[in-house]
Amino acid sequence: MKTLVVELGARSYPIYIGPGLLDQKQPLASHITGRRAVIVTNDVVAPLYLDRVRALLGHFEPVIVVLPDGEQHKTLGDLNPVFDALLTHRCDRGTTLVALGGGVVGDMTGFAAAVYQRGVPFIQIPTTLLAQVDSSVGGKTGVNHPLGKNMIGAFHQPRCVIIDTSTLGSLPDRELSAGLAEVIKYGLIRDTRFLAWLEENVDRLLAREPQALAFAIETSCRSKAVVVAADETERGQRALLNLGHTFGHAIETGMGYGSWLHGEAVAAGMVVAAELSCRIGWLQPPDVARVRTLVERARLPTRIPAQLGAGQVLELMAVDKKVEDGKLRLVLLKALGEATVTADVPRAVIMEVLERCGAGT
Amino acid sequence: MKTLVVELGARSYPIYIGPGLLDQKQPLASHITGRRAVIVTNDVVAPLYLDRVRALLGHFEPVIVVLPDGEQHKTLGDLNPVFDALLTHRCDRGTTLVALGGGVVGDMTGFAAAVYQRGVPFIQIPTTLLAQVDSSVGGKTGVNHPLGKNMIGAFHQPRCVIIDTSTLGSLPDRELSAGLAEVIKYGLIRDTRFLAWLEENVDRLLAREPQALAFAIETSCRSKAVVVAADETERGQRALLNLGHTFGHAIETGMGYGSWLHGEAVAAGMVVAAELSCRIGWLQPPDVARVRTLVERARLPTRIPAQLGAGQVLELMAVDKKVEDGKLRLVLLKALGEATVTADVPRAVIMEVLERCGAGT
Numbered sequence: 001m002k003t004l005v006v007e008l009g010a011r012s013y014p015i016y017i018g019p020g021l022l023d024q025k026q027p028l029a030s031h032i033t034g035r036r037a038v039i040v041t042n043d044v045v046a047p048l049y050l051d052r053v054r055a056l057l058g059h060f061e062p063v064i065v066v067l068p069d070g071e072q073h074k075t076l077g078d079l080n081p082v083f084d085a086l087l088t089h090r091c092d093r094g095t096t097l098v099a100l101g102g103g104v105v106g107d108m109t110g111f112a113a114a115v116y117q118r119g120v121p122f123i124q125i126p127t128t129l130l131a132q133v134d135s136s137v138g139g140k141t142g143v144n145h146p147l148g149k150n151m152i153g154a155f156h157q158p159r160c161v162i163i164d165t166s167t168l169g170s171l172p173d174r175e176l177s178a179g180l181a182e183v184i185k186y187g188l189i190r191d192t193r194f195l196a197w198l199e200e201n202v203d204r205l206l207a208r209e210p211q212a213l214a215f216a217i218e219t220s221c222r223s224k225a226v227v228v229a230a231d232e233t234e235r236g237q238r239a240l241l242n243l244g245h246t247f248g249h250a251i252e253t254g255m256g257y258g259s260w261l262h263g264e265a266v267a268a269g270m271v272v273a274a275e276l277s278c279r280i281g282w283l284q285p286p287d288v289a290r291v292r293t294l295v296e297r298a299r300l301p302t303r304i305p306a307q308l309g310a311g312q313v314l315e316l317m318a319v320d321k322k323v324e325d326g327k328l329r330l331v332l333l334k335a336l337g338e339a340t341v342t343a344d345v346p347r348a349v350i351m352e353v354l355e356r357c358g359a360g361t
Numbered sequence: 362m363k364t365l366v367v368e369l370g371a372r373s374y375p376i377y378i379g380p381g382l383l384d385q386k387q388p389l390a391s392h393i394t395g396r397r398a399v400i401v402t403n404d405v406v407a408p409l410y411l412d413r414v415r416a417l418l419g420h421f422e423p424v425i426v427v428l429p430d431g432e433q434h435k436t437l438g439d440l441n442p443v444f445d446a447l448l449t450h451r452c453d454r455g456t457t458l459v460a461l462g463g464g465v466v467g468d469m470t471g472f473a474a475a476v477y478q479r480g481v482p483f484i485q486i487p488t489t490l491l492a493q494v495d496s497s498v499g500g501k502t503g504v505n506h507p508l509g510k511n512m513i514g515a516f517h518q519p520r521c522v523i524i525d526t527s528t529l530g531s532l533p534d535r536e537l538s539a540g541l542a543e544v545i546k547y548g549l550i551r552d553t554r555f556l557a558w559l560e561e562n563v564d565r566l567l568a569r570e571p572q573a574l575a576f577a578i579e580t581s582c583r584s585k586a587v588v589v590a591a592d593e594t595e596r597g598q599r600a601l602l603n604l605g606h607t608f609g610h611a612i613e614t615g616m617g618y619g620s621w622l623h624g625e626a627v628a629a630g631m632v633v634a635a636e637l638s639c640r641i642g643w644l645q646p647p648d649v650a651r652v653r654t655l656v657e658r659a660r661l662p663t664r665i666p667a668q669l670g671a672g673q674v675l676e677l678m679a680v681d682k683k684v685e686d687g688k689l690r691l692v693l694l695k696a697l698g699e700a701t702v703t704a705d706v707p708r709a710v711i712m713e714v715l716e717r718c719g720a721g722t
């Protein structure tokens with residue numbers, strides 16, 4: 001088991017990474033301070049792992065909440081079953097929520113923990129690659145609104161993150177690829193050595209070689225921990241972690257939540273970001289080709305679906321959280337391994353690139 | 362205009378108190394930092410004051426959200442119109458929400474601001490006595506759940522609080538009395554001189570004498586500001602501000618939200634707290650009589666409604682946020698002007714006092 005730490009002063013917490021952690025009482029049990037625990041999971045993950053986690057928490061007699069699977073079930077109203085369970089079981093402020101599942105379960109459980117009785121502790125046990133390398137770390141929690149992804153939420157850091165790498169054995173191929181999108185992201189925004197490693201090892205990752213996956217997860221979590229520690233509430237460099245996300249959120253919202261996986265939309269969004277970075281003279285065409293090839297090899301989409309018009313995508317991007325005083329701020333690449341935020345790209349140039357990347361006219 | 366400050370480091374903010382502030386562009390406008398403002402109000406307050414506040418914010422072209430009036434409309438789902446408006450109008454992170462109304466509008470607007478895009482600024486313009494002396498100050502925001510008051514929420518401090526004392530002219534008598542409950546609370550928990558002043562001046566307050574009201578508001582806000590500055594997230598002494606509230610919340614929830622006003626339930630709750638404090642030997646019968654008499658003179662209820670059984674009240678109290686590790690913590694009075702938190706009162710003693718105070722058997 002490897003341990004990384006997200007350094008946030010009094011809110012610092014460990015990330016545990018290793019195979020078989022779902023069969024170990026520690027470190028999980030030691031991070032539950034009160035008398036009660038509530039496990040929140042979904043109907044796909046529950047049959048696979050719920051009994052094991054419940055067994056680890058036996059003496060807490062955990063309350064169980066099983067949510068429906070999928071991004072389309074991540075709304076404000078979908079939180080009601082969590083609050084109903086918490087109140088029906090008289091859970092007080094000392095209750096710890098445990099998120100067992102992918103990014104949707106983690107975001108929803110974290111947000112429920114952030115606002116239940118104005119804040120209770122929670123723990124992340126991510127079971128998808130995407131959640132393990134990205135969404136479970138850093139304390140971004142929230143739900144979607146029909147008009148925008150993650151528009152309602154809170155910063156609320158978990159007490160710990162427990163990544164059992166063995167859970168990836170049961171992950172559908174499509175979900176594995178979706179997770180790789182966020183892994184590739186770290187290479188693109190801040191780590192060219194890792195980018196080169198990914199280009200060499202993407203096939204091993206797709207073949208689920210445990211050592212390759214463990215290295216990719218650890219490297220990703222380390223990157224995320226450093227960025228979050230430096231900028232918890234995204235006033236500066238944390239925004240760089242959103243490479244591809246403004247385009248991606250527009251795709252997810254435009255196509256209807258649950259149609260594209262988050263990682264798939266981010267993958268296409270990163271290619272668009274690379275193309276746009278090239279169009280304004282920051283990247284060279286061979287750089288863009290490297291991005292596109294790696295995304296393709298990870299079996300991820302590289303184009304905006306044609307049924308979304310470029311104007312529609314731009315509209316949807318305009319409600320993104322990266323907008324400030326009406327200006328659309330984009331994460332682009334000055335070079336491979338060097339992301340930056342800019343609000344200086346003319347709309348016409350964005351439109352042109354959106355169309356070149358597949359958006360309808 | 363008087364100015365008090367809630368000292369919270371980087372989150373410090375002023376409370377402005379005076380007549381006619383709704384006709385002055387400053388201080389309101391100077392506390393809006395972005396380009397957008399959204400006014401959230403309700404259908405009772407809007408006809409009275411919306412045009413004036415909208416005029417003050419003219420150059421921000423404020424978005425308007427009018428909610429239905431009443432505690433029964435303070436649920437998670439009732440926040441949707443606020444989020445819909447924010448997203449439809451593409452409000453970004455620089456948007457400031459302005460709460461114009463009583464405690465329900467303030468709590469809901471503050472919570473919406475706390476979670477919209479993981480947090481945007483907001484301003485309180487309280488128009489009821491209760492909101493002016495209590496709920497608008499201190500950053501407690503949230504909504505109700507059918508099983509418990511304010512169970513879903515966040516700590517989120519406003520940028521400023523603007524109290525136009527002239528608005529009390531339009532307040533229904535019942536609402537004025539409800540506000541006096543929280544005013545009396547400050548005297549009971551920490552200020553015997555103020556308690557004596559209230560006993561002398563309660564009739565002037567009911568007659569809406571402007572100087573008496575201004576003094577009561579200022580004294581209350583000063584008390585609240587001191588307590589909140591010392592304990593923002595209620596780990597200690599802030600809990601004392603909840604005198605009467607655990608009983609009161611049980612009454613509100615048990616009777617159905619909107620049936621009793623919050624202040625009315627708190628008033629009866631304070632009398633119960635005084636009776637219980639006497640039962641365990643802390644107060645003397647003449648102290649309890651002083652509390653009851655003052656509450657009665659403020660035209661507030663002093664008894665639990667008989668249709669609520671004592672057992673039911675105790676059940677409802679058990680989901681209160683003051684519960685910790687299953688123990689019911691109560692705010693009681695060691696003496697008049699000296700509140701304390703205790704978890705040591707046997708259930709049987711609480712039941713006995715609940716019944717003596719009107720609860721059914």
